[in-house]
Amino acid sequence: MAEARNTYRDGPDELGHFGLFGGRYVAETLMPLILEVERSYDAACADPSYAKELESFRTTYAGRPSPLYFAERLTDHFGGAKIYFKRDELNHTGSHKINNCLGQILLAKRMGKTRIIAETGAGQHGVATATVCARFGLECIVYMGAKDIERQKPNVFRMNLLGADVRAVDKGSATLKEAMNEALRDWVANVDDTYYLIGTAAGPHPYPAMVRDFQSVIGDEVKVQMAEAEGRLPDTLVACIGGGSNAIGLFHPFLDDGDVRLIGVEAAGNGINSGEHAASISGGNPGVLHGNRTYLLQDAGGQIRDAHSISAGLDYPGIGPEHAWLHLKGRVNYVSATDEEALAAFQLCSLLEGIIPALEPSHALSYVQKIAPELPSDHLLVVNLCGRGDKDVFTVAEALGSDLGAET
């Protein structure tokens, strides 16, 4: 591929490739469907009424724009960079996931689909999907790993209240990867009436690009809000990465602003060297899974390894293909934070800011803790607070108790 580009924002190509990554690696039964999703999405993008409807739901239903908040006490505590939170945990349903679900449910409706399936890890995407299905009166089936059902009980109950059928997947590691396999199998078997509402910026083209587009509202708002607050661009953006939808949503509008430093924080679990982590870029290599080529945790024979993270939302052995490409290009710096570091940041943020963050953005916060003290006081740092922590209080209680006993 010719690399005569002066922008990082024009991907993917017409086949869905971000350089080496992305693409469409699915069974033939799904190919015609995926091509139909792509055609329908292109048509929707060309139709002003679609954008208008989405904008209206974002404002009146999801509660956008979410505030950009100056985290004064955390800033004082670290004594360095000026820290802002992008408050996407204040969205309806408590995370950034609703941004994507609104966009896709309006698309599914345009396509005449009546049955919605989704995979979920932490349950945030499952809740957001169940929410929009309830709102639009569509049948909703959510596949969720049995282990995640156990550790995210509040979200399972919320999905049930919203009328979704939550199906436990007990295969393999019984987490997000298996939930996605099962959702793909469901889709193959129900191609006529079913729309697969993928929750992260991964999967076969056009999903990575489409999810990124819907989540880019985060970065677009930050640009405007920071201009209002400080009269200029931010210096550093930090976001956590599982599949990477909140991160790509924050980063994408800034990709061509070369002075803005972009940092993605993967989940290092018990540490990269322990082998028990979910850091696909720091600890994986390129491969093909779930419809796209990207960085994966795998053994030498190409069998996918189980990921580990205390955060169910980051507990996935892959990463969105655009992140894989941005890593290779060097535009985004991918780092990692361990379970322990995330737990510490979770507590610190709760204590100092009165905001209980989800364990996912706690990974981003813990990296902020590492870099903020060294940065000058006029350095503007934005961390994406992509989810609230109510769902995690049981996990955190158990983890904190376990410092005294066994269990990991």
Place this chain on the structure above:
Amino acid sequence: MSAPLRESRLTRRFEKLKEKDRAALVTFITANDPDPAVFRQLLEGLPTAGADIIELGMPFSDPMADGPSVQLSSQRAIKVGVTIDDVLGAVADMREWEMDTPVILMGYYNPIYCYGLAEFAEAAANAGVDGVIIVDLPPEEAEELNQHLRTNNLHMIFLAAPTTDGVRFPRVLEQASGFVYYVAVKGVTGTKSANISEVSARVAAMRTQTDLPLGVGFGIRTASQAAEMAQFADAVVVGSAIVDIITDGIDSEWRAKPGLATRVLDFVKDLANGVQAARLDSAENASTGVDA
């Protein structure tokens, strides 16, 4: 359309069966399932039992297009550490005593991608493999592997599905060789039954677009179903029903119970009888005349 490959075991087999006016029986098992010894017994017995083409599964941790039967066999193989080299080794071993029966490999892309595309194609050809089916590699992404397969005279066999309409089918044919594998049901392997009249109509429609042999698989579980498909298809693939016999024939620690190989091979004999008699029966019934 890409240039056809040179003559191969696979093309010779289809030509021979065409002369005999009968369909090929393709049997699927996962490599080294349930253990290397029983697997070897199966390989030795399949050609005589009536398998015209042997399809071997290369295990993958995330078999997204497979139902519970093949998922289980894949898990068993991974548990004992079956690698691509093991699969190729088994084929090379088989080629010591069986030169005529084509072997095609079925798997997912990632293990092959990790192995190295050129390396895989060369090693598979050297082992005596004749073709590959990569479930999650549609024509849009297949050229990077297919160029190496062609160099090594290996067939890349593509799937066509009930969702593959007449407009898309030529896209599949651009790179297809060996035969086209029609997925007879909308679903994963081993979970639904194929509808004979729908499949027959689709196969007839595909025949107007290609001269390649047309195989049918997914949802064929019995000798009578296989016989029905064999009346109009050039190949009939049976997988999950065979794998289920293996699953039933092992204990809770995945050790083969006595007589497992015999039970599998007896079932294959039934299937073969059905497939081989299919068009004789249909001629007797003075039926439709859908022969290729």
